[in-house]
Amino acid sequence: MRQRISTWLTILIGVITVIFSFIFAVLQSR
């Protein structure tokens, strides 16, 4: 069960960072 907490945390953080990376790319690209 505790492993699941970490799995969800990992997925959450992975998704958020990819979204923000994309936003960065949109802002930074020409």
Add this chain to the structure above:
Amino acid sequence: MHRKKTLQGVFWILVYLLLTLAPLAIILAGPRPEGRELWREFSVALGFVGLAMMALQFVLTARFKTIKSPYGADVVYYFHRQISLVTFALILAHPLLLFIFAPQTLRLLNIFTAPWRARAGVTALVALAVLIAISIWRKQIKLEYNRWRVWHGLLAIAAVTLAMMHILLVGHYMNTPLKQALWLGYGLFWVFLLLYVRLIKPFLLQRKPYEVVKTVQERGDSWTLVLKPIGHPGMSFMPGQFAWLTAWASPFSDQEHPFSFSSSAACTEQLSFTIKERGDFTRKIKEMSPGQRVYLDGPFGAFSVDRHPHANQYVFIAGGIGISPMMSMLRTLADRQDQRPLTLIYGNRDWESVTFREEIEAFQSRLNLKVVHVLENPPEGWKGESGLITYELLERYVPSERNRNDCEIFICGPKPMMDAVETALSRLGVYMGDYHSERFDLV
């Protein structure tokens, strides 16, 4: 208490995200370098957040108690392992996107002709790949634990250093002195972490040594190691927690092994760990002599009755040496004259290998404890439970009438047993937050 821990947990997730995304914010701050294609900037962004995550792995394993306390050390270690795969995927996506959208960049893979910035980047990626591979398949490739730890540390330092060099040599996002200063700060923060883990922390541990009082042979190929603090008051811990033990080496050598306390938390003048002979290190526990100096880093872990003080009853499900943290909890509850109903479901191979058999029997006069021994190979005439700890068995002994947080269940033992018990409890409708597992196979 619960609310405070949840808030702390959320706080640390936000800090993690902030630090992960910090490089992108640094780039966007102030005058920006000339923009390039969307895919190229996306590829670069993934590389940057990947590097930040890689550097943050050092924070996760630096054993800062404030970070670990809202989750427990096990969740932090699972996260460390799982996020490393995400990190690798992000960093791998960085060159892959370049190769897909600009195939001419494939020539950067040729280490003989590639510029140094590409060499550094490719080598960092290879170091990270090797690091992950030896961590996932350590047992299959028969890499000894201490040797693995050394390689793990060296490859991690190499990967982060080379990735930093890659960024510096590319230099595209270093267009203002402020950004250069921010990057320098980021790099220095990481160097400080390394210094803390490798030098400051070992130095502090060395100043608080422990001494072996005795080793006691227990049933089931196990030994109890009794320690006392030298020149300091010892360590306060919650029953069920664990500490990292360094023996036959200095704390600087990074040769530590995690073990659960088996002694009562009510007594800090003498601490004990009960350890089963399983590997190279654990087989040598019996050779420890009184007076031998050892070092402890701890306590860690969230596996404790003290994290759930409002429960009306506790159930302990142990397999073999998984009894060790349970003993710490039972001894502590006995010392506190706690009279709440307790159930111990204890699986073992046979009657002779039931570690702490006699002491557990004696507990029944001090505690409101019901003990259910489950033997795989019961002796002739055995009237108790036999076989494995199954769904049907748990259905008989786990209280069926319960509200949330009313009955807290603790599970510790071999991995297959724990997996089976967790599945069975879930089928029995036990609320996920009401059962807690301690796994010894974290690394």
